[in-house]
Amino acid sequence: MRMSVRLNLPREVDSVPAVRRLLRAALSILRVDRQSGADLEIALTEACANVVKHADGANKFEVHLEVDERRCAIDVVDDGAGFDAAGAGTENADTSTDRGRGLFLIRALAENVRMHSTARDGSLIHFEKSFA
Secondary structure, three states: EEEEEEEEEEEOOOOHHHHHHHHHHHHHHOOOHHHHHHHHHHHHHHHHHHHHHOOOOOOEEEEEEEEEOEEEEEEEEEOOOOOOOOOOOOOOOOOOOOOOOOOHHHHHHEEEEEEEOOOOOOEEEEEEEEEE
């Protein structure tokens, strides 16, 4: 079985738990192992929270989920102001604060992490997870 979901969400805090619940339901239907599911939920939460907090100029964002029994691929896309993708999330997270760890966590929990951002044209964060 393969699921493909494309969501258009308002750039607001309530969108984050909604998309997380949808991912959890899809992974449950496909009987994905609990640890892989938890890793993906955290990574997706961080990617969406980054849009809500930092995508200045964006009113909405998109989440694309492609999931089957072997892997999950996720894209989070916005049309905000953009960010420096080359330097984002490459340094060790600051353990003294909860801020600034999102991209670091995504890189730690997922595979094939790619980021693309263009000033005034928005951003894309792509990540995947293979299942045991």
